Amino acid sequence: MVARLYGVVDAHRDASDEQLLAAAPSDPEAFASFYDRYEPSVVGYFMRRTGDPEIAGDLTAEVFAAALSSAGSYRPQGPTAAGWLFAIAANTLASSARRGQVEARARKKIGMRAIELEEVSLQRAEASAGDAWVAGLLERLPESQRDAVRARVLDERSYAEIARELRTSEFVIRKRVSRGLATLRERLERPT
Numbered sequence: 761m762v763a764r765l766y767g768v769v770d771a772h773r774d775a776s777d778e779q780l781l782a783a784a785p786s787d788p789e790a791f792a793s794f795y796d797r798y799e800p801s802v803v804g805y806f807m808r809r810t811g812d813p814e815i816a817g818d819l820t821a822e823v824f825a826a827a828l829s830s831a832g833s834y835r836p837q838g839p840t841a842a843g844w845l846f847a848i849a850a851n852t853l854a855s856s857a858r859r860g861q862v863e864a865r866a867r868k869k870i871g872m873r874a875i876e877l878e879e880v881s882l883q884r885a886e887a888s889a890g891d892a893w894v895a896g897l898l899e900r901l902p903e904s905q906r907d908a909v910r911a912r913v914l915d916e917r918s919y920a921e922i923a924r925e926l927r928t929s930e931f932v933i934r935k936r937v938s939r940g941l942a943t944l945r946e947r948l949e950r951p952t
Contacts (some may be wrong), residue, residue: 777841784831791831795824798845805849813938819856823849897944905940912937 772780772793783790802823806816826848837843898906911922919930926933
């Protein structure tokens with residue numbers, strides 16, 4: 761997705777999933793290509809099951825961290841690795857549901873951060889329409905959402921820092937950001 765977003769040429773575009781996963785332990789670009797190939801589907805899978813973009817992003821990051829950790833032991837069972845990857849996704853979701861939280865063990869093991877869906881959303885908006893238009897969209901949000909989105913996405917501040925400054929909980933800030941971005945996405949997707 762990052763490669764597509766910024767127009768970077770993907771040297772591994774024609775490689776099979778098996779080739780990408782075999783190369784992944786020593787070639788980060790190979791795994792990035794695998795990630796780009798499946799990330800939208802994995803996010804969609806989790807969005808349909810959780811309805812929460814933040815949880816979907818965290819679960820997606822955990823799935824790809826686990827996939828990277830076990831890429832060297834991947835053995836193909838079909839023409840693509842989709843079944844293998846979605847088995848990891850299903851196990852990740854079931855495990856998280858049992859615990860009542862997203863496990864970050866695999867991400868921490870390899871030093872991978874959670875996917876920040878809000879960053880991707882605004883980057884797409886900026887790339888497609890320009891900063892002035894995005895600023896205009898932000899201005900139409902309720903003040904609490906606008907301030908939360910600006911602080912989190914544009915200023916790249918942590919949820920904890922924003923919550924301390926506004927004297928509220930991280931959960932409230934996460935909800936404001938999530939709702940603000942959902943409104944922005946809805947406006948971006950409306951035909952004009």
